[in-house]
Amino acid sequence: MNRSRVTIRDVASQAGVSRQTVSRVINQTDNVAEDTRARVEAAIANLGYRPQVWAQSLATGMTGLFACIVPNLTDYTFASLVHGAELGARAAGAFLLSATADNDKMFSGLIDELVMSGRVDGLLVINPFVDERYSYLPADFPVVLAGARPRHGQWQSVALNDEDVGYQATKHLLALGHRQIATVTGPLTEDCAQDRRYGYQQALQEAGIPLRADWLLTGDWSAASGYACWQRFGRSRELPTAVFAQNDQMAIGVLRAAYSQGIQIPQQLSIIGVDDIPMAAYATPALTTLRQDFHAIGQQAMQLLIAQAQNQHGQIVQKRLPAQLIVRESTAPIVF
């Protein structure tokens, strides 16, 4: 059953013009005489006419729809990126269809269905480096990566300036007098984890502090992995006085592990995370962190994507956005 039986031809005949003229009024592509436009607009309003998008797609080859492939939506960081991207799309009159893929098989299936069947004009991809899924990304098709810098540089992207994040977080701890600074990284297969670690190392080196391999542990972004990492630190002869966790979830895991050992935070241990997820402000004590502007990342990624879908060519842009230090209760000057 078609909801709208009103077609452009109905409008044309009611306004006494050709369908092409109606099309011109709708799309504002060509000059139309003022009174003609008024007549057409009256007919449109009168009949309650709406152009049907699939007919436009068929004729133009553009759908006004973009897809975002995301590992999941329930993670706050991903959801925020998607939300920012949606706003970017809406601002351009387009829509965003989000699809979750948590393994490379689902990922390639989605690409197949979304891209090959012409459902969307472009693809926004979040986090394609967790496994091999990036290798399924379509060539010769508008693609932008959000929240991850691509390994080999052949894709456009918008991401946090991760080296700077690692550097800033470590600097904050150094400024508080800490010298025994451990770090919990994300999976090192992901560039952002590598980059944040690099920034951490840079800051320590500048401060003349030697790197300790046993204070560099790798988690998987989850709170549980942060918890486990703290337990591994506990086996060292010496405990760090501060921990830089590469995201808030792991930071909260560290926090809880230390808390359950009776360690006082921030008096005995300072902890800093990255992201500023809502839970960060509600942790006990509230977490100091580096806030990502997920919103802006998603929005700018979508802008790049739309431009790419329209222009076709254009050089590869890789934007890096800054983070903002949010000092709360989980970091404090070291006590001697």
Place this chain on the structure above:
Amino acid sequence: MNRSRVTIRDVASQAGVSRQTVSRVINQTDNVAEDTRARVEAAIANLGYRPQVWAQSLATGMTGLFACIVPNLTDYTFASLVHGAELGARAAGAFLLSATADNDKMFSGLIDELVMSGRVDGLLVINPFVDERYSYLPADFPVVLAGARPRHGQWQSVALNDEDVGYQATKHLLALGHRQIATVTGPLTEDCAQDRRYGYQQALQEAGIPLRADWLLTGDWSAASGYACWQRFGRSRELPTAVFAQNDQMAIGVLRAAYSQGIQIPQQLSIIGVDDIPMAAYATPALTTLRQDFHAIGQQAMQLLIAQAQNQHGQIVQKRLPAQLIVRESTAPIVF
């Protein structure tokens, strides 16, 4: 630029059949001889042909796309619903486009663009009762509400059994020996808040405990409102020994407010929430709660929606799903 220059006619001519036969192979609608099918499939594979969805939409009037209108995606409960809905759609070969609307103007704009222009086959709506937005819901168009029971019963819906949630939560506190049980509700314009309150009152009445108006406060689902409500309880002569908060966010707010006054949880105060958001397990102490299966709600809502889009008619189904009590550390037997 069209990505796929391969059309059904190319496949037809390569396979030496008509386009209709190719169509039959693709859609498996009619009988096709075994060898013909093989020849067509070979041609499809050979040319890398994919049916273009917009062409199919134009011809059939169906898009295979559904929209979910949601207040925001960054709230875990909404995101989970959307995720469940997406799985439901994918299982039927359809896609889900999620669009956020946080006021009735955006809401009506979305309806206009999504429904009137034929972009989607149906609408999944989350939480349309916060203001007047439900009044913009399109008539004669497939609509299902997820996570909210409709006020007047003219829409299909899948939601939690909210009376039972309120009842169970209160029963749990009663079973621990509590008699001074306060509650923090969501906005009473929303039916689910009313229903949960009703369940709470039922349980108290069954236990022969009189209702106290000063122990029934209304928040707005946010942690901040939970915090504020606890402060208002503090002004009473007498403090409750247990609080039933209608969602986890408010429960955490109550928890933090009480904690900051030096009240020990659960020794002096038991707190129970609803939802089981991820933060619940990481609160200090970990929150006892009633878990909603958002996943199932979203998925079943999408199933209803797809059925509705295909059948047209069918009676109005309003499903109610149960919640599951998750006992953690924030509730304990009352100490005399």
Place this chain on the structure above:
DNA sequence: GGTATCATTGTGACCGGTCACATGTTTGTT
């Protein structure tokens, strides 16, 4: 053998827009 039924395949029209091009009218320039 004749006819009804079924399986298999093909044909033209159509879905509702837009594109390229053609046409007629007005305005501007020398």
Place this chain on the structure above:
DNA sequence: AACAAACATGTGACCGGTCACAATGATACC
């Protein structure tokens, strides 16, 4: 006054599928 340029509008073809219906051949039944 003559001609070019700009403006305003219309026409036929086309985008890539599917629908309704027709046509063919094979099988079944009487």
